[in-house]
Amino acid sequence: MKELTEVAKMIVNNLHLSLVFKTISEYQKKDALEIRDELGLASFSEISTNPFDLLEKVKRHILTKAFQDKEKVEFLMTVQSWAGFKPNRIYLETGDQAILAGKRSALAILWIMILPKIAVSPTILPSDIEKQGLETLVESILLSDESRAELNQVVSFEMINRGFIEEYFDINGIESGFTIDDSMRRSRLRAMLALMLMKGSDFPFDLDKVFNLPEHRLIEETTLYIMTKQAMASLSYQISGSGSSRPFDWPLVGTARVFSRLMLTLDVLRKFASKMTTCSLFTSTVQGSQQVWTEWEFTSYLIKEITDYYANLLRERSSKGKNEELDAFVDILKGENIEITTSVMESDDKALTIYEELSDCKRRAQIGEKPQISPERRFRVVLSNLKQQLTEARADVLAPDELVEEIVDAFDAITELIEKHIDSLGSQVDKFTEELCFETSFRILEILNLGASLNNLPWVSRFIAEEAARTSIARGDIESLEEQHRMKRIVSAFAGGVAYLVLQAQRKDLE
Amino acid sequence: MTEIGKKPLRLVEIQESVLPEDEWIIGISILDYFNGVGYSMPGSMRLDRSLGQEAGLLSGGTLTSDLIASSNIDDQLKTESVGNGEDDSLLSGIYNHEDDQVRASSGKDRKGLHIDFPQSSILVERLLDTDELTNLYAFLPGIFYCSGQQTSVDAVLIEVTQTQRFGMTLSSFRPEDVRALDVSKGFVFDENGGRKSVKVTVDTLGSFHFEDFLKDSGLSTEVMSYSKEVELARRLSSLISFMELKKAYASSSFLRSRLVKLLDDVDFFGLAPRRRIYVRNEKHPYGRVVEVNYRGFDSVLNLGVESGISCADEIDLEHQLNNLVFTKLMGMGIETDVEVAIMEMFQLIETGLKGKVSHEEVLNTLSRED
Structure with missing residues (x-):
């Protein structure tokens, strides 16, 4: 000491x-x-x-x-x-x-x-x-x-x-x-x-639990917060790199050595984080009871952090033209997080496996492959991604652009899902789309603590759709208003409504 | 009754789609009446009532089971059930001409002092049994204008049906689709491009356009990374606060086109019942305006004792309507039915508008802050 x-x-x-x-x-x-x-x-x-x-x-x-x-x-x-x-x-x-x-x-x-x-x-x-x-x-x-x-x-x-x-x-x-x-x-x-x-330390905490801790436990717990914070900072520092050494600078996907260091850091993070008793960030609710993350979940978290890094990279580079390979790569990582995590956990050399998995994803992205998941799975993945992103971001607020991206992701998944089932839905397509959009919007608003603004969603969405339609008409772009685009337009209208309500609430918070 | 005059009249909008070209309904109503939308009592309540009636029949000494089995009555019912299943205006027309007997019998009111014909009563009961009311009805009386049918109605009545698809419950009605519009304040640009709130009047209606905001920001198709709607929402969120958006909506040209239709209608037809109801149920999944008569209202004129709604076009609907019971939450919280609620609502609207129907007067009352 x-x-x-x-x-x-x-x-x-x-x-x-x-x-x-x-x-x-x-x-x-x-x-x-x-x-x-x-x-x-x-x-x-x-x-x-x-x-x-x-x-x-x-x-x-x-x-x-x-x-x-x-x-x-x-x-x-x-x-x-x-x-x-x-x-x-x-x-x-x-x-x-x-x-x-x-x-x-x-x-x-x-x-x-x-x-x-x-x-x-x-x-x-x-x-x-x-x-x-x-x-x-x-x-x-x-x-x-x-x-x-x-x-x-x-x-x-x-x-x-x-x-x-x-x-x-x-x-x-x-x-x-x-x-x-x-x-x-x-x-x-x-x-x-x-x-x-x-x-x-930027972690969420349960106020009542903190007040009830005895002195020595309070000292221990607070120290754990700081140590977890440091471990996490080290993790993101290793991912982003510095100067000439940026191991995840696309098209790089790290090396086995980089990953073995990352896995060691992850172990340290897990050691501290799993001892914390007043913080909800590293627990998940399983059948109604709070449980500390297992090694599996921490590994999944690491892959998600790396995915986020690439997603940020994609955003930064989007001004310099579309990078389709990176876009596909991020999609695959997002969609197959569970599969990658499972295969890493099953192997003896975790660092090597995770490197191989990423290399494989890169190869698939370069030949233009899409993630191997059904729309239903994708929809669930998108929603749980969104939820994790948002609960994590509580402490330091998510950038508006990232937020919009997450929302658009969720609604894109709806479009995909419905396109797949469009024949069996028959005449109920509109109704089903609306209901699914409404449900999804509700979940997004709930996660953001905006459940009460659900009442305003229908009219805000329609107002935005009306104004968007008007600009289309004014520009002579009538084609996009045709019958066959109805489903997509319904989804877009809801996405617009949710985006407005969420961004507005966030803006209000900042003021 | 004095306090009723103070109940605020509201501009109410019912929109079930988010697409601009789809149907809308806009109207004047008092949401306090049902504390929002009225919901009918569940089916079990009604069952008790029909049981009581059956007992009454039995004490009259007629064996109902025999009568139902007899061939001629059976035939009548079969004709009816064919008509029932089809959603075809032509077919329902044919059916109406042939079925005089049923119409005559159903026209009788069972509450007043009159002679009851047992056979026709059984027919009516039978009819009722065949279309068992299992679903709730959402009900909102008031003067409404429906875009689909381009006409005004006295009430909106929607059967709440639910179907399951891929684990999702598709409901025919969402309470969120009904909302009271706040038109007390609108939103315009002054000469210098600044924004200001104004009172909504006939002149300031429809004066708001998003283009005024966005024309310089270059919302062009090339640079959009998301759909047009999301892009628009993104920009709006930084320019217009939620409170301002409400005002912007109140003075948007879209609302204006709807509102003008409603105001024109009120101006032209005044505050008398239209004798039409907007109904959407399993039989008419896309909504239909049904012609009705208010017996209670008419009997005041011809000194009759009948009450209840009659609708000549759809005999089964008439029964459904007369069986619906709602709990009125304004005042003492008593039970009411479709006809009484519509009549009361008209009275309240007339009091609220003080009988004045010009565009300015109506808008003035609706946009009054309270």
Whole structure:
């Protein structure tokens, strides 16, 4: 186990990797007057403004500056009150006091939030993550005022040594402007700090379960969050590569060596992730009960991560003309995830098998083969892909383009499914299409927590279809409105409606 | 009764397809009446009622089983069942001319003071038994304009049938397809290209076009990576918020063309019952406008005692209609039937519009914020 000073050295070493640190550094230098200026707060309006509102305003301003993620900011603004902290109205007398208290509290939060990311060097071997003294760090943050004071001192000292003269490390400010009954303070403060560290690791957590953990378990659990985060970062770092070594830069599909490293990292990830008890990301619901992912599911996850990497590549390159081979390759990987995973799990040399499977998919993609699955299977695969994508992305919001792509994928699968059965459906094609689209839309909206907007789906879809038809007519493109395109047009209309509702809701969240 | 006048009249739209060329129904109604759409009682309730009637017949001393077995009655029924299965206006016309006896008997109301003819009663009962009402009916009274038939009706009645295909349940009716339109605010562009909300009036109807938004953004076929609809939705989502989209819809030219049809109809025919109902059931899967008469309404004029709907074209439908019971949720929550609900709705609409039927007045009432 490493000493606290070594951990502190590591933190300071990695400060340059964090963009949030730039915000910390910027605001540590600003005094109340400058912040007032920046927010456009005139001093005469003070009498009418509640000092605590002023505090919140400054805090929100700094947090928003650091994280563009509205959900994260909202969480950090409310977590104190969840933990039972109340505004300290006696302490906040003047406006300047409130502004400085807000600043202090926001900066302390920012420090806590970046620690999970910078506490370990990015070049470390995944198997060494455990040995980086993360537990020592978490313990000193959560344990007591004394341990926190020691951490402040050690890190600040290290910063001065490394030439950070104007910045300082301070996490005690977290309570600034708040108060809580002394009998509860220690445990609540502990839980709140743990929650922030967990949030900083970007994993979803079950709030009630976290609050109920005893001290030693809370330290253990929080450490696991950070270690899992590091293992995951290492995994995606290995997939994306850097500089001249990009093992998955299409048409490359990695090498056996790359995969053996990836499998080792995956084992480390599994070791940490399967011990977490408050996080829902690595569990699946089987017949109503929550179960931790098995090795099979982690392997499937790795293939999915690689698939996502290629899908991103495809998107980036789409501006430079269509890349049909890569497109087919991504399709095959998406469609045959289960088959590939199963064959990898059955073999003795997993790394080699996964490499061979990918090479095989590449070969098939290059001769223009489509994934070997029936439309029904594809439909299910698309939906479960979508679900996984979305639940995973909760923490950091999915880009609009990716979201649209997933939605279009789901609806494309409907078209395929119906085309296959068009003869046996006979006169019921329209009705069946509508019903299937409606059902699928409902599931998509549900996954995104937008179930309530289902009521608006029919008219929004039709409105969009009407306007789209109008542009077609205006352009003289009447052909596409003919009878034989009805089914496709119904699907497109629903896809349009869902896309609008989802993107709109997302936009609203960001504002 | 004083509070009823305050119940808001709503513009109600029933759209079951998302394609622009497909059928739509738009109308004026009060959704509070049934708290949305009215659903008929399930079949078991009705069964109890018919059991009671059967007992009454038995006490009258007629042996029903013998009568049914006798040949001439049987023949009558066979003619009926042939007509029943065909969805052909020509055939139903032939059938109506021949079947005077059945019509005469079914015309009798069983509630009032009158002499009952046992034989014809049995025929009627028999008829009822053959088309057992197993499905729910969704029902919405009000003045509606149907695009398919290009005419206005007094109510919309849809049988909720469900069939299974490939594990999917195909339902003939979805509550989501019925919605109250908020036309209190519309959405136009001012001279400088800025957007502003306006009150929806006859003049501002249909003033909104997406092209105004998208003409500069170059929505051309070449650059689209998705279907036109998705591409449009993608752009819209960044330009128009959901609240704005509602307003945009209220002032879209598509809504205008529908609304004008409805307003024209109200202006021309006024607020009197049209004596037509839109019915969609297993027999008419694509919907049909059926001519009806309201006996209760007419009997006020000729001092009769009859009540219930009669529809000369379809004798079996008449029975179905008169057997439907709905729970009215406005006021005291009592049970009502098709005829009473339609009559009450007309009264409420007349009160709501204060008897005024011009385009401006109607639109004004419908777009009033409450």
